[in-house]
Amino acid sequence: MIQYNENELMAYFEKAAEFSSTKRGVTRLYCSQEHKNFIPVLKKWMQEAGLQTKIDAIGNVIGFKPGKKSNKKLIIGSHQDTVIEGGKYDGILGVLLPLYILQKYHEHGVEFDYGIELVAFGDEEGVRFPETLLGSKALCGNVDKTALQVVDKDGISLKEALTFIGANPDDLAACKRKQSDIIGYFEVHIEQGPILEQKNLPVGVVTAITGIQRHRVFIQGQANHAGTTPMDMRKDALLAAAQIITFANAIFTKTDNLVGVVGELNVQPNAVNVIPDRVDLTIEIRSPSPEIRHKAAKEIEAFCQSLATKQNLEIQSSKNYEMNGAICDKDLQKQLEEAIQENQITPFSLFSGAGHDGLAIQALSPISMLFLRCEAGISHHFKEEIKPDDAIIAAKVIDSFLRNLQYDSTQKNRHLASQQTAPV
Numbered sequence: 012m013i014q015y016n017e018n019e020l021m022a023y024f025e026k027a028a029e030f031s032s033t034k035r036g037v038t039r040l041y042c043s044q045e046h047k048n049f050i051p052v053l054k055k056w057m058q059e060a061g062l063q064t065k066i067d068a069i070g071n072v073i074g075f076k077p078g079k080k081s082n083k084k085l086i087i088g089s090h091q092d093t094v095i096e097g098g099k100y101d102g103i104l105g106v107l108l109p110l111y112i113l114q115k116y117h118e119h120g121v122e123f124d125y126g127i128e129l130v131a132f133g134d135e136e137g138v139r140f141p142e143t144l145l146g147s148k149a150l151c152g153n154v155d156k157t158a159l160q161v162v163d164k165d166g167i168s169l170k171e172a173l174t175f176i177g178a179n180p181d182d183l184a185a186c187k188r189k190q191s192d193i194i195g196y197f198e199v200h201i202e203q204g205p206i207l208e209q210k211n212l213p214v215g216v217v218t219a220i221t222g223i224q225r226h227r228v229f230i231q232g233q234a235n236h237a238g239t240t241p242m243d244m245r246k247d248a249l250l251a252a253a254q255i256i257t258f259a260n261a262i263f264t265k266t267d268n269l270v271g272v273v274g275e276l277n278v279q280p281n282a283v284n285v286i287p288d289r290v291d292l293t294i295e296i297r298s299p300s301p302e303i304r305h306k307a308a309k310e311i312e313a314f315c316q317s318l319a320t321k322q323n324l325e326i327q328s329s330k331n332y333e334m335n336g337a338i339c340d341k342d343l344q345k346q347l348e349e350a351i352q353e354n355q356i357t358p359f360s361l362f363s364g365a366g367h368d369g370l371a372i373q374a375l376s377p378i379s380m381l382f383l384r385c386e387a388g389i390s391h392h393f394k395e396e397i398k399p400d401d402a403i404i405a406a407k408v409i410d411s412f413l414r415n416l417q418y419d420s421t422q423k424n425r426h427l428a429s430q431q432t433a434p435v
């Protein structure tokens with residue numbers, strides 16, 4: 012039985028956090044000087060874990076360990092990039108925690124029939140360039156050559172930036188993997204929310220990564236004198252907005268696997284003594300299930316129309332954005348649950364309200380994710396923290412998952428099943 016050591020593991024995170032352009036938190040943007048400086052360190056660590064290393068055209072750092080019996084491989088990965096003044100664990104946890112396990116395997120001569128590819132995706136956050144998930148999209152052949160021409164705020168193109176860190180952007184097409192070579196995708200990530208802490212659990216199995224849709228609502232009332240207009244003769248657009256917000260919030264609160272927010276409000280004329288005649292507001296709805304999102308949107312729309320009739324206002328709403336989520340592979344979820352049980356922890360499942368690389372990778376293979384508890388649910392912030400004990404538990408769970416991994420050698424049906432967007 013391999014012994015995983017807290018200090019050995021946490022030392023990786025401390026060292027990685029030194030590659031930051033800010034003193035507070037970690038700022039390691041895609042293709043930055045810090046990214047460039049971190050690459051040789053990451054490669055050295057991967058080599059110490061017995062992996063063959065390379066950097067691909069989109070700046071992903073890849074470590075590969077061939078299987079004993081099969082050419083098929085499990086892709087394990089997460090992103091190396093951070094937000095500005097982000098934490099020490101968002102993204103890089105999913106690279107360094109598996110890397111530590113692979114280093115232990117190397118030390119103890121543990122090998123599997125299947126191959127393992129560990130990927131540190133260059134870009135997931137999309138902070139520097141007007142693109143997101145570039146690293147994972149490239150593996151699916153979903154980064155077009157035209158994307159290389161996008162520029163950052165200083166006018167540096169993605170192509171120039173990639174060349175700067177030592178990648179060869181002309182080789183973009185070579186990033187694409189063959190579906191038939193891939194068993195699946197696994198990522199461990201901090202939860203970035205408070206649920207595991209509330210449940211007093213170190214880890215949880217992710218059922219799905221959320222889909223998002225956004226709506227705009229326009230409310231037209233009638234401006235009038237706030238002193239002379241009787242209360243029962245007003246067409247107050249802001250009052251209607253308040254009722255819509257309350258109604259939407261009630262829907263979000265009572266529905267499982269659904270969250271939402273009215274985050275933006277524009278009020279006209281926005282004056283102390285005038286009845287508001289115009290309010291524009293946004294409604295963002297998140298759920299991994301499109302059916303759940305659409306049902307909520309329909310209920311809110313029906314409420315808006317009944318309100319318009321009742322209060323003699325005009326209310327129009329329209330959807331202006333929708334991105335479908337990704338369902339995690341049911342079979343891999345089950346295997347993760349078994350790995351958790353094997354380590355005497357109660358299995359618990361939850362969906363991810365934040366986006367992750369799996370959103371892109373679902374086009375290539377079945378995906379799976381494990382969440383690690385983080386302190387007070389804080390993330391995208393320099394105060395992001397995890398408990399070393401929890402990280403060791405996650406290491407043991409991942410170890411069990413990798414040792415027991417069952418995979419279908421054909422994969423065809425599994426992949427199709429994982430593409431379905433059924434409710435979770």
Ligand SMILES: [Zn+2]
Nearest residue numbers: 090101102200
């Ligand atoms: Zn992340």
